[in-house]
Amino acid sequence: MIARFRRAYGSSPLHLIGHVVAFAAFVWAFSQILGGGYVVNYVAWFVGAAVLHDVVLVPIYSLIDRVTRREGRRAWGSSFGAAINYVRAPAVISAILLLVYSPVILGFSAKNYRDDTGHPLNGYVRNWLLITVGMFLVSGLLFGGRRIRGRLLSDEARLVSERSPARD
Amino acid sequence: MAPPTEPTRHRSTPATPEGHGLPRPPSADEIKALLPDLARTESGIPLPFPEDPPPGPFRPSFWRSPLRGTWLTAFLGSMLLVLVVVSFLTGLISHAAYKPDLGHNFTFPKKDDLPPLIDLPQGAPAWLYAFTQGLHITIGLITVPVILAKLWSVIPKLFAWPPFRSPAQLLERLSVLALVGGGLFELTTGILDIQVWYPWHFSFVTAHYYGGWVFICALALHFFVKLPTVRRAYREQGVLKPLRANLAETVPEPYEPGGLAPASPAAPTISRRGLLAMVGGASAALLVANFGESIGGPLRRISLLAPRGRVFGTGPNAFQINKTAQFVGVTKAAGNPDYALELVGAGGHTTHLSRAQLLSMAQHTRELPIACVEGWSTTQHWTGVRLSDLKRLSGIDGDAVLHVFSLQTDGPFRQATYAPGQVDDDRSLLALSVNGADLSLDHGYPARTILPNVPGVHNTKWIGSMKFYPA
Numbered sequence: 001m002i003a004r005f006r007r008a009y010g011s012s013p014l015h016l017i018g019h020v021v022a023f024a025a026f027v028w029a030f031s032q033i034l035g036g037g038y039v040v041n042y043v044a045w046f047v048g049a050a051v052l053h054d055v056v057l058v059p060i061y062s063l064i065d066r067v068t069r070r071e072g073r074r075a076w077g078s079s080f081g082a083a084i085n086y087v088r089a090p091a092v093i094s095a096i097l098l099l100v101y102s103p104v105i106l107g108f109s110a111k112n113y114r115d116d117t118g119h120p121l122n123g124y125v126r127n128w129l130l131i132t133v134g135m136f137l138v139s140g141l142l143f144g145g146r147r148i149r150g151r152l153l154s155d156e157a158r159l160v161s162e163r164s165p166a167r168d
Numbered sequence: 169m170a171p172p173t174e175p176t177r178h179r180s181t182p183a184t185p186e187g188h189g190l191p192r193p194p195s196a197d198e199i200k201a202l203l204p205d206l207a208r209t210e211s212g213i214p215l216p217f218p219e220d221p222p223p224g225p226f227r228p229s230f231w232r233s234p235l236r237g238t239w240l241t242a243f244l245g246s247m248l249l250v251l252v253v254v255s256f257l258t259g260l261i262s263h264a265a266y267k268p269d270l271g272h273n274f275t276f277p278k279k280d281d282l283p284p285l286i287d288l289p290q291g292a293p294a295w296l297y298a299f300t301q302g303l304h305i306t307i308g309l310i311t312v313p314v315i316l317a318k319l320w321s322v323i324p325k326l327f328a329w330p331p332f333r334s335p336a337q338l339l340e341r342l343s344v345l346a347l348v349g350g351g352l353f354e355l356t357t358g359i360l361d362i363q364v365w366y367p368w369h370f371s372f373v374t375a376h377y378y379g380g381w382v383f384i385c386a387l388a389l390h391f392f393v394k395l396p397t398v399r400r401a402y403r404e405q406g407v408l409k410p411l412r413a414n415l416a417e418t419v420p421e422p423y424e425p426g427g428l429a430p431a432s433p434a435a436p437t438i439s440r441r442g443l444l445a446m447v448g449g450a451s452a453a454l455l456v457a458n459f460g461e462s463i464g465g466p467l468r469r470i471s472l473l474a475p476r477g478r479v480f481g482t483g484p485n486a487f488q489i490n491k492t493a494q495f496v497g498v499t500k501a502a503g504n505p506d507y508a509l510e511l512v513g514a515g516g517h518t519t520h521l522s523r524a525q526l527l528s529m530a531q532h533t534r535e536l537p538i539a540c541v542e543g544w545s546t547t548q549h550w551t552g553v554r555l556s557d558l559k560r561l562s563g564i565d566g567d568a569v570l571h572v573f574s575l576q577t578d579g580p581f582r583q584a585t586y587a588p589g590q591v592d593d594d595r596s597l598l599a600l601s602v603n604g605a606d607l608s609l610d611h612g613y614p615a616r617t618i619l620p621n622v623p624g625v626h627n628t629k630w631i632g633s634m635k636f637y638p639a
Binding site for chain 2 (some may be wrong): 100
């Protein structure tokens with residue numbers, strides 16, 4: 001009996017029960033929201049968030065990463081491979097800050113901000129740029145430091161190997 | 169569908185309509201050979217799509233990152249689970265803090281709603297709601313990089329081919345839409361709300377609250393469905409062991425059809441721990457960029473991107489404002505020298521109290537925060553009349569519910585309703601001054617309420633009327 005169910009359904013009866021319960025909860029929650037009207041607007045936001053992420057955001061950042069790596073290798077050769085994550089980290093963090101704080105950085109909140117606080121919305125673009133420049137500087141310094149350390153270490157290793165005759 | 173090729177057609181017989189040598193109609197077997205094989209369920213029922221994936225992301229060879237695999241997804245999922253549970257619980261606390269079962273506190277119909285589930289105890293320290301709501305916002309923000317990484321790690325699943333092979337898989341994929349849509353919807357609406365930008369028509373409160381239920385139910389389901397996979401990944405690869413691998417030691421997980429590991433992995437350009445460090449760095453950046461507005465004081469300034477991370481001058485009234493007097497249009501009514509507070513008590517008995525009369529009553533000073541649902545807070549020293557004293561003045565000695573009404577004529581928060589415990593709390597005030605000075609117009613002159621552990625908007629400004637109802 002269970003085996004036949006499994007074959008037809010593709011999983012255990014518990015799997016089906018769990019999904020039925022969860023979908024009942026979804027129906028309850030959605031009907032509470034949609035009771036307020038604006039059905040199309042709400043569904044567009046709910047589904048749109050997932051679609052925008054999956055078919056716009058992911059391809060865009062994947063493409064930027066790929067192009068950056070290709071052009072970096074073209075310009076600086078294979079040594080760019082060691083530098084890529086010193087570019088990626090500040091770029092990713094800066095992009096996420098922009099994504100999250102775009103309403104204040106790009107000024108979408110300007111009117112409501114003034115009504116709420118009594119002050120104009122400004123300074124956020126500057127702060128975001130400062131943070132971004134700061135992160136790239138720190139990242140560059142870390143990379144430079146790593147390169148210098150690596151070179152010193154390899155010099156030392158060469159000196160050591162020159163002094164002590166190689167054993168065959 | 170690809171056009172059929174023409175291997176069976178004879179060269180010397182042109183396929184013209186009037187031609188004598190019309191090719192014989194293909195047999196059923198030949199048609200079958202030309203059509204792509206249909207995907208089938210385990211029990212052999214054909215599905216409405218071919219067995220072979222279309223080109224591009226539907227083919228396993230398309231996805232090449234060597235980091236993808238069950239361990240990375242399990243690890244990110246475990247972190248998300250903790251973050252989301254904290255967000256959900258603090259969200260429930262905030263919902264209950266509005267006392268949605270009283271008066272018009274709930275800004276949308278109460279029909280079919282659950283009762284408030286996690287109520288903060290009345291005697292709790294006054295900073296507790298500021299803390300839980302600050303946590304709600306901060307955790308929500310630091311979840312963003314983790315959820316982005318989690319979705320990146322499972323993106324090949326979106327293009328899995330065939331789209332489903334059994335009813336179970338179809339249901340699972342629909343529930344994943346509720347999970348991903350719900351998670352991104354909660355984060356997006358929450359993040360835009362703290363920046364007071366509302367580019368939609370639906371009610372934020374309703375959509376964010378019930379959206380939270382959709383998300384948590386989908387997550388609970390996902391947890392049980394994926395638990396065996398997660399346990400297997402941790403058992404086979406260790407919970408933390410893959411974190412020890414540097415770039416040179418980073419190897420892809422073995423490929424399994426339908427799994428997350430790539431079929432043809434590229435060489436790694438970052439280690440798994442490097443990726444997780446980047447995610448953690450982004451979360452840390454969001455934390456530092458915002459948390460100062462939840463704590464206030466000198467820390468407010470270091471949160472460079474927090475919507476309430478700015479300090480506007482000094483002075484007793486120079487703290488964060490939510491809705492200026494000018495914006496809500498109460499400047500005239502609130503500045504009226506003949507202002508008198510309407511106090512309604514038992515049996516509808518009404519008295520009027522001028523500000524001078526209120527000031528002649530026993531004054532009490534309390535240190536209390538305004539803790540906004542948007543996650544910012546500001547703690548000040550408020551002086552005024554205790555709500556319990558006003559209740560007794562209205563002629564009620566026992567428990568009473570209190571409705572307060574602002575002089576403002578519009579907006580959902582021109583009124584609030586407090587529970588008997590809140591009215592009787594020794595810290596609950598009708599404040600007349602703050603930090604030793606009269607309230608400014610923007611902070612609620614001539615009088616405002618201030619209570620411990622209520623959301624900021626329920627500390628009603630420009631109080632025009634107070635009605636006590638025996639409970």
